[in-house]
Amino acid sequence: EPEVTQTPSHQVTQMGQEVILRCVPISNHLYFYWYRQILGQKVEFLVSFYNNEISEKSEIFDDQFSVERPDGSNFTLKIRSTKLEDSAMYFCASMTELGNIQYFGAGTRLSVL
Amino acid sequence: AQSVTQPDIHITVSEGASLELRCNYSYGATPYLFWYVQSPGQGLQLLLKYFSGDTLVQGIKGFEAEFKRSQSSFNLRKPSVHWSDAAEYFCAVGFTSGTYKYIFGTGTRLKVLA
DSSP: OOOOEEEOSEEEEOTTOOEEEEEEOOTTOOEEEEEEEOTTSOEEEEEEEETTEEEEEOTTOOTTEEEEOOSSSOEEEEESSOOGGGOEEEEEEEEOTTOOOOEEOOOEEEEEO | OOEEEOOOSEEEEETTSOEEEOOEEEOSSOOEEEEEEEOTTOOOEEEEEEOSSOSEEEOGGGOEEEEEGGGTEEEEEESSOOGGGOEEEEEEEEEEESEEEEEEOOOEEEEEEO
16 A cells, blocks of 8 residues: 655754655655644644645744655655754655545654754 | 644553544534544554545444534544554544645544553
8 A cells, every 4th residue: 555655763953953854755646744743732734735836834834944845756844943842743644636635654753952 | 713622632441442532623614534543653544534424434443433513523432442452543624724734633642451
């Protein structure tokens, strides 16, 4: 069964460093998403991406965040200068063009020290 | 504003016992409703969904959920829990505001006693 793949599973970084979280969505999906879950809190929507551009971003998704689909398979989330409060689990999801079901990866746990 | 509430953060049940995980939502129309499960090191796996029609929906792994519009609830049930069901369970609402996206509840962590 096709699945969404996220790498790395755990990323440790120093405050102020740039990180790139990577995702390989399901191949025929056209909508891509990033969500995050701070420990003990809800899974929150960050950004949606369609047709090579951001469809919507939440208020969390400030100028430090960016997303990119650099080739036909990868979908990345970059945090330019990490803060302690960026420590969280980040989930990537994808969805078909006509669907309502999002398929999630296993997540990347980001720890900012 | 849309919201999803899972009142129980932790639930512990004995193996073989029945299970009900609660989910309440706030949304102006009938939403798309989902339950996902996350086992350690795994992604969010879809257990079941409700879009319309029969309000009792069956999912994988023997789970079912019932949509009750009057109570704005979508509770997840299983008649007999297995040790392998120990995981975190998330209720989610899919809706379009701007673009289509999910709102999740805080999750319920299930512990199963042998």
